[in-house]
Amino acid sequence: MDLLQLRYFQAVARREHLSQTAAELRVAQPSLSRAIARLEADLGVPLFDRAGRGLRLNRFGAGFLQRVDRALRELDDARRELADAAGLEHGSVAVAAETLLTLTGMLIEFRAAHPGVAIRLYQSSAEGMAKQLHTGEVDLCFASQPLSGPDLRTRELLREEVLLAVPPGHRLAGRESVPMDELVGEPFVTTRPGYWPRELADRLFAAAGLRPEYTCECDEPGATGDLIGSGLGIGLVPGMSRRVATHSPVVYARLATPDCYRSLTAVWRGDAYSSAAARRLTEFAGEYFHRAFPVTSATARPSSP
Incomplete structure (x- = not known):
């Protein structure tokens, strides 16, 4: 086995998809398949279970991946140490x-x-x-x-208030402070689960005993202001957006609830x-x-x- 085979295996093990991994690595899929096959032949055991075009790491592959991660991390650390020198x-x-x-x-x-x-x-x-x-x-x-x-x-870099953003002309526009119960039934723009605006919104609604009306969920937290400004709903934006906003115009208000902040x-x-x-x-x-x-x-x- 060689180092390139190990890096290919590591990448395939993370995605469990040959064509996506080949595109990410910018190599031809047949070449990637042959590299994995040669590695399995060298080791004498299959590392993946195959079902059609799909791959799933098996118990041999899972154990081998732990060792490969450790070995490649050591090599990468050595490279960084040399770069530091x-x-x-x-x-x-x-x-x-x-x-x-x-x-x-x-x-x-x-x-x-x-x-x-x-x-x-x-x-x-x-x-x-x-x-x-x-x-x-x-x-x-x-x-x-x-x-x-x-x-x-x-290491905390930034702790800032998170604000409620609404489109111009919205019934809540112009308010300095808005209680959580006034958000009931409002179309809410946020991110999908896993990103901080969604986690914060879920927590605030749950603490207030309210059910949110999520009508727009995206994968880019930075797009929330544009979506709100276009009239799709209301949502939460970090305080820094008020100073550096490049999105469509929105109107800001404070939420009358504790712990409405983010820590970067x-x-x-x-x-x-x-x-x-x-x-x-x-x-x-x-x-x-x-x-x-x-x-x-x-x-x-x-x-x-």
Whole structure:
């Protein structure tokens, strides 16, 4: 077996779909199939159960994947250590976030300050980010809700109020504060489960003993303002949107309920090597959000990975 076969196996094991994995890796599907077949022949056992065109990791594959993840993580850590020894100008960092729009301004400034650092970005749900950290696919996540997993370290970057946004002319427009019971029956724009706006909305409605009327669910939290502005309904948006909004006009109000806020945190694995690029990006993000949003950003002195 060779290193390329192991990386192919790892990628196929994550997706359990050959054509999707081939497209992600930008290789021909027959080549990917042959690489997996050769690996299984070398090992002497099948790693996947096959049903038609589908694949499912079997017990041999699941056990082998744990070892492969560990071995490839060690090799990637060694590569990062060598890059660190060469300096930040040769570093790289893989990042995941629920919405990349929150990071746009910060990344523009970071790349200007560190043009040699290669950055790879993923947009993922909370569950997806936790898996990516576990497998070592990403070095750092920017999350607005807790991630599950062993030995995860966090650093709060921003704590801000979450506001109710309504279209202009809506019956709630112009109100300074709105109680939760006035949202009953209103078409509500939010995200699918797994993203922080949906988790917050579910929690607030449940705490009030109310049932929401979700009529629009998307995978991009940053699109909520545009959807609300177009008249599709009302919804929750972070306070920073009020200052940097580029979406259609909306009217904001406070919700008369406690704990209506979001906390943006940097999350990384405490038991894995953290590269200089990842450490610097974490520090830079803390400095950026404290400077750009001084009223709402975290005030505690941050700690580095």
